[in-house]
Amino acid sequence: MRLKGIFVCFVWLIVLGCSKNKSQDAKSSSFGEGGHGVVAKINDKTITDAEVEKKIMGQLFSIQERIYDMKKEAIEEMVNEHILSSEAKKANKTEEQLVDEYSKTQATVTDDEVTKFYERVKDNPRLTGSDEDKKNKIKEYLLDKKKSRLKMQYMEELRKNYKVEVI
Numbered sequence: 443m444r445l446k447g448i449f450v451c452f453v454w455l456i457v458l459g460c461s462k463n464k465s466q467d468a469k470s471s472s473f474g475e476g477g478h479g480v481v482a483k484i485n486d487k488t489i490t491d492a493e494v495e496k497k498i499m500g501q502l503f504s505i506q507e508r509i510y511d512m513k514k515e516a517i518e519e520m521v522n523e524h525i526l527s528s529e530a531k532k533a534n535k536t537e538e539q540l541v542d543e544y545s546k547t548q549a550t551v552t553d554d555e556v557t558k559f560y561e562r563v564k565d566n567p568r569l570t571g572s573d574e575d576k577k578n579k580i581k582e583y584l585l586d587k588k589k590s591r592l593k594m595q596y597m598e599e600l601r602k603n604y605k606v607e608v609i
Contacts, residue, residue: 560576
């Protein structure tokens with residue numbers, strides 16, 4: 443978490459630094475160039491790019507933070523894909539076969555689980571069809587959720603055998 447904050451601050455400093463290195467000539471600056479020139483005029487009042495940046499600084503920070511989160515998530519997914527692919531090649535199997543083998547005994551949904559879940563969501567208007575159709579959809583949903591959790595667990599176990607360094 444501390445690394446995330448440092449990264450976001452670093453990116454923000456780069457953005458601000460780059461915008462300050464652009465032309466300071468108000469006449470040559472145009473909207474979106476990140477300079478500090480005039481971007482709008484209202485009678486004798488001018489609005490500069492620096493004023494706009496100051497006004498949206500919080501939003502820019504949120505966007506940079508979101509970009510960081512997206513990149514981090516993509517890196518994790520790519521690392522997991524690489525590890526799973528390597529393990530599949532070693533075992534001479536597909537990635538799906540490996541995950542299925544790991545989760546086949548644990549990825550089950552009981553009728554009791556379906557019934558309990560059904561009772562909580564049966565009046566949801568997005569859940570359509572007969573009661574039996576609804577229960578089948580719920581069973582599929584719960585099974586997918588369990589498989590997803592088991593795949594994550596499996597990936598954590600596999601990662602222990604690899605030296606993973608996210609830079």
